[in-house]
Amino acid sequence: MDRHILFIILLTAFLFFTVAIFAGGGEERLDVYISVFTIEYLALVEILRPRRKLITPLRIDPVALGLFVVFCFVVARKVMEILTH
Amino acid sequence: MNTFKAVGLGLVGFGSILATFSYFVILSVPLTAIGLSFCVLGCVVLIFPEYLVPHQVVKGMISGSVANIEALLEEFTAVEKAIYLPAKEGKVYVFCPLSANPSYPEINKITDVPKRIISSVDGHPGLFIYPPGSDVVATSGIIEEEKEEVENKDLSLENFLPRLENVIGYLLVDFSEFTSKVQVNFEKNKVFLRAKNIKFNIDAPRFTRVLGSPAASLAACAICQVSKMPVKILEEKREGKWIKAVFEIKEKING
Numbered sequence: 001m002d003r004h005i006l007f008i009i010l011l012t013a014f015l016f017f018t019v020a021i022f023a024g025g026g027e028e029r030l031d032v033y034i035s036v037f038t039i040e041y042l043a044l045v046e047i048l049r050p051r052r053k054l055i056t057p058l059r060i061d062p063v064a065l066g067l068f069v070v071f072c073f074v075v076a077r078k079v080m081e082i083l084t085h
Numbered sequence: 086m087n088t089f090k091a092v093g094l095g096l097v098g099f100g101s102i103l104a105t106f107s108y109f110v111i112l113s114v115p116l117t118a119i120g121l122s123f124c125v126l127g128c129v130v131l132i133f134p135e136y137l138v139p140h141q142v143v144k145g146m147i148s149g150s151v152a153n154i155e156a157l158l159e160e161f162t163a164v165e166k167a168i169y170l171p172a173k174e175g176k177v178y179v180f181c182p183l184s185a186n187p188s189y190p191e192i193n194k195i196t197d198v199p200k201r202i203i204s205s206v207d208g209h210p211g212l213f214i215y216p217p218g219s220d221v222v223a224t225s226g227i228i229e230e231e232k233e234e235v236e237n238k239d240l241s242l243e244n245f246l247p248r249l250e251n252v253i254g255y256l257l258v259d260f261s262e263f264t265s266k267v268q269v270n271f272e273k274n275k276v277f278l279r280a281k282n283i284k285f286n287i288d289a290p291r292f293t294r295v296l297g298s299p300a301a302s303l304a305a306c307a308i309c310q311v312s313k314m315p316v317k318i319l320e321e322k323r324e325g326k327w328i329k330a331v332f333e334i335k336e337k338i339n340g
Contacts, residue, residue, distance in 0.1 A: 002140075004133060004134075007129075008126070008129065008130070011125075011126065011129060012122075012126060015122035015125065015126070016119070016122060018118075019115055019118045019119050019122060022115070022118070023115035023118075027114070027115075028114045029114070030108075030114050030117055030118065033114070033117075033118040033121070034118075034121065037118075037121065037122065037125060041125065041129075049258060049259055050133065051133075051134050051259055051260065052129075052132045052133055052134070053132045053133075053134065054132075059251070059255070061132070062128070062132055063125065063128045063129055063132060066128070067125070
């Protein structure tokens, strides 16, 4: 099977299984979902290495960058929460 | 608008609406997460290449190109290692000295002669060939980005060598899918390449001897394009799943 198609199938399965499992466990924190999505995406990209349009000139994956920025925001918010309490 | 873009935008749009509605109206985190999943999938579809050419087609076309060059090298009984030369038009070409006089002329003289199939450079007959990798490097787009940076600076060897690993890795693993992993090391004017799981093997002994294997040839083209200096494959050998190749970067071309 072409690795690009495999990548989309696996990512879809991973994302929806994550939601199903977390929702079944009663998880109500959105940041947990986003963190796991980020890890799953980055892990799959590293394993399957699909060809994709990257942002030049640093050759950054825009989806990974977006997820990473959101992940950093979530972590920063948590740190601020802990510090202010 | 092509199908990929339409599907990607559709998924992003649907995901955004679902996520916003679920987060602010229904107040359901799992549904918001599903919406975000759609957004992620949509973005992935949007950044995928529009044309996924089947690997077998690419393989077949490269095999045909290699077979032509193999026949040419066989005809002229070329045995000496070729020199990869950077071209001003963007395509790398190689000079193969012919067996009748298997010594290498000065690099500056090679670049000055007209690019016919057979040319005599300062009394040294040789073949001018465009290797299959010269087009791959040009079409990948990676060198265009590198070129601006190279032109803006007077680069010494140490400046561009670390960048080569990125370029070679992208070309061999991501773009051409020739190998699954590459390691690049440098020492003075030599580049040491190790590539794992070569997925594309050809039965062209003369081509491999003169120009290197397709993977090594592509790497040589990349080094040549980035450094703007002539490159020669000194040696190439197979060690289990790995192939090891040593490239020598020759002195810079003047003018």
